[in-house]
Amino acid sequence: MSEELTQDQLTLLSARLTHEQDTLSAGLKGADDRSGTVELDGSMGRLSRMDALQQQEMALAQARQAKQRLKTVQGALRRIETDDYGWCPDCGEAIGFKRLNARPEAPFCLICTQQRGG
Numbered sequence: 242m243s244e245e246l247t248q249d250q251l252t253l254l255s256a257r258l259t260h261e262q263d264t265l266s267a268g269l270k271g272a273d274d275r276s277g278t279v280e281l282d283g284s285m286g287r288l289s290r291m292d293a294l295q296q297q298e299m300a301l302a303q304a305r306q307a308k309q310r311l312k313t314v315q316g317a318l319r320r321i322e323t324d325d326y327g328w329c330p331d332c333g334e335a336i337g338f339k340r341l342n343a344r345p346e347a348p349f350c351l352i353c354t355q356q357r358g359g
């Protein structure tokens with residue numbers, strides 16, 4: 242199943258990656274702004290303090306995931322610039338539009354991803 246991307250497909254995926262990058266960047270900026278707003282003052286009950294801490298913890302975990310995803314998306318955009326995009330660096334096969342359409346940031350083909358355990 243070796244299918245090279247057409248220019249149209251590349252343009253489409255590139256636009257989606259750029260959009261994803263913008264969305265993630267904006268989301269992370271918002272998360273940074275929010276992380277300072279959880280105030281654990283004495284007027285809070287013990288339970289709501291725990292709630293606030295838990296929410297802060299969740300927000301941090303989400304920010305970590307978003308950062309990781311942003312890195313992957315930016316890596317894909319770099320590969321577009323260097324004409325490496327769409328090719329699996331492990332086996333050298335074309336990743337294929339079908340898979341990239343589902344996950345534009347996918348760095349590896351499906352087979353290599355499965356061999357890597359995810």
Ligand SMILES: [Zn+2]
Pocket residue numbers: 329330331332333334349350351352353354
């Ligand atoms: Zn591969």
